[in-house]
Amino acid sequence: xQEDRVYCKLLVLDDEYVMRQGIKHMIEWETEGFKIVGEASxxxxxxxxxxxxxxxxxxxxxxxxxxxxxxxxAAMQQRYPKIKIIILSxxxxxxxxxxxLLNGATDYILKPSxxxxxxxxxxxxxxxxxxxxxxxxxxxxxxPDKLNRLLGGYEAGITEDSFRMAFPHTRFRFLGANLxxxxxxxxxxxxxxRRSLENYFEAKxxxxxxxxxxxxxxxxxxxxxxIKDEDRMWQEVLDxxxxxxxxDPSTFWIYGQSFTELEKCKERYENLISxxxxxxxxxxEAICREEKLKTSAPPEKFDYEKYxxxxxxxxxxxxxxxxxxxxxxxxxxxxxxxxxxxVTKNLLYNFLVEWEKEDHGQSRKKTEYFQEIxxxxxxxxxxxxxxxxxxxxxxxxxxxxxxxxxxxxICQYIREHxxxxxxxxxxxxxxxxxxxxxxxxxxxxxxxxxxGYLNNIRIERACDLLNNTPHSIAQISEMVxxxxxxxxxxxxxxxxxxxxxxxxxxxIIKK
Numbered sequence: 001x002q003e004d005r006v007y008c009k010l011l012v013l014d015d016e017y018v019m020r021q022g023i024k025h026m027i028e029w030e031t032e033g034f035k036i037v038g039e040a041s042x043x044x045x046x047x048x049x050x051x052x053x054x055x056x057x058x059x060x061x062x063x064x065x066x067x068x069x070x071x072x073x074a075a076m077q078q079r080y081p082k083i084k085i086i087i088l089s090x091x092x093x094x095x096x097x098x099x100x101l102l103n104g105a106t107d108y109i110l111k112p113s114x115x116x117x118x119x120x121x122x123x124x125x126x127x128x129x130x131x132x133x134x135x136x137x138x139x140x141x142x143x144p145d146k147l148n149r150l151l152g153g154y155e156a157g158i159t160e161d162s163f164r165m166a167f168p169h170t171r172f173r174f175l176g177a178n179l180x181x182x183x184x185x186x187x188x189x190x191x192x193x194r195r196s197l198e199n200y201f202e203a204k205x206x207x208x209x210x211x212x213x214x215x216x217x218x219x220x221x222x223x224x225x226x227i228k229d230e231d232r233m234w235q236e237v238l239d240x241x242x243x244x245x246x247x248d249p250s251t252f253w254i255y256g257q258s259f260t261e262l263e264k265c266k267e268r269y270e271n272l273i274s275x276x277x278x279x280x281x282x283x284x285e286a287i288c289r290e291e292k293l294k295t296s297a298p299p300e301k302f303d304y305e306k307y308x309x310x311x312x313x314x315x316x317x318x319x320x321x322x323x324x325x326x327x328x329x330x331x332x333x334x335x336x337x338x339x340x341x342x343v344t345k346n347l348l349y350n351f352l353v354e355w356e357k358e359d360h361g362q363s364r365k366k367t368e369y370f371q372e373i374x375x376x377x378x379x380x381x382x383x384x385x386x387x388x389x390x391x392x393x394x395x396x397x398x399x400x401x402x403x404x405x406x407x408x409x410i411c412q413y414i415r416e417h418x419x420x421x422x423x424x425x426x427x428x429x430x431x432x433x434x435x436x437x438x439x440x441x442x443x444x445x446x447x448x449x450x451x452g453y454l455n456n457i458r459i460e461r462a463c464d465l466l467n468n469t470p471h472s473i474a475q476i477s478e479m480v481x482x483x484x485x486x487x488x489x490x491x492x493x494x495x496x497x498x499x500x501x502x503x504x505x506x507x508i509i510k511k
Contacts (some may be wrong), residue, residue: 007035033135035511043067077104175257178276180217
């Protein structure tokens with residue numbers, strides 16, 4: 001753009017986002033005669049940006065993924081020898097710095113000692129080596145740069161009067177998208193979209209539009225127009241996004257709520273970008289009005305204790321039903337995509353761990369399920385994929401349904417009648433099992449066996465009573481099913497490592 005030709009153009013390459021942001025905002029660049037025209041996290045993306053933006057100077061980190069600073073400087077020396085390179089390095093990478101200097105780098109800066117003063121000193125010295133380039137300093141930042149600083153969370157120095165001079169109409173809206181999500185990291189496509197928006201909006205005279213890049217992946221347009229042009233503005237935006245769709249058919253933009261004052265600017269921007277991931281729930285739409293988007297409700301608490309109980313007693317059908325209902329509820333509430341997928345994978349992982357213990361002949365690996373979930377771009381696809389996983393696991397579990405159901409019913413009966421004089425022979429008779437078969441089967445299905453399982457339930461209930469009631473230890477012993485007080489104390493200590501009296505004293509101290 002013509003505005004950029006006035007300044008010494010800088011490109012920043014560093015794989016640390018915080019470092020790039022720090023460099024962008026540590027100096028009011030335009031007032032010093034510079035302009036940061038782009039940034040990237042590796043040398044490969046950097047070369048593409050050099051081709052497009054033709055910077056005068058590139059600040060390059062030595063250590064980056066994909067293509068590091070040494071390989072980048074070598075490629076630049078071959079393709080663009082007139083563009084100056086300044087290396088950013090830590091103390092322990094000086095051997096790499098020397099190699100980069102041999103590859104044509106002009107100078108280097110040690111990152112641990114980087115200050116605005118030291119950076120400016122090196123840049124000004126480098127500018128003097130560039131023929132026909134003279135720094136032209138501005139008295140103050142341009143309005144777009146001030147807005148970038150304001151919306152990025154930095155001091156911008158915008159007054160209401162200066163804001164009104166740059167934006168004379170009464171109504172404002174943001175139009176925004178997360179191009180990092182939409183373009184999958186393809187920087188060339190991101191910049192094609194940016195150019196398309198700039199060419200479309202900034203040529204308009206009926207209203208004011210400024211295309212801003214607040215963060216490297218967030219693109220937004222600040223629109224300023226007359227109240228009477230509300231409907232027309234919406235149509236203008238639809239036409240602009242139609243052009244963007246030529247570059248990215250699956251594009252998704254948010255048309256923010258209106259505001260009239262500068263003080264609302266940052267709030268409206270932050271509200272808008274909170275919705276930029278909503279594409280997951282809007283497959284057929286390229287643009288949505290913010291006021292029509294559903295606010296993601298906090299996810300309902302999952303009954304993990306109940307879920308773990310189903311898994312422990314191999315009631316897999318019940319576990320799948322509980323899991324399926326929870327995931328569907330998350331989808332209905334439009335839970336943020338990343339959270340939805342991670343909750344689903346974590347709960348599914350717990351299920352599969354218990355499932356595989358029983359050697360049910362699972363035909364597919366956990367990683368395959370998780371990969372399918374991660375690859376879902378839209379909620380509609382996610383529901384189909386997850387539904388297929390649940391259906392497959394349910395089908396495989398049907399052969400074991402009766403067995404699971406019966407053992408679960410027995411365990412449930414024990415949990416409800418633990419205080420009674422329970423014996424395995426009684427349970428076998430009550431649930432129509434052969435005693436020897438039930439004994440063997442119970443030991444296979446419940447790791448601690450019948451006696452251990454019953455004792456665990458009784459001891460946990462005893463702990464609760466010791467913590468929260470004044471009953472004597474002898475009374476608690478009878479209440480949880482032990483007629484022999486001394487036997488109860490031995491079982492309790494074996495389980496908890498302390499006697500009931502010691503347990504109660506520690507509970508009182510904690511309170």
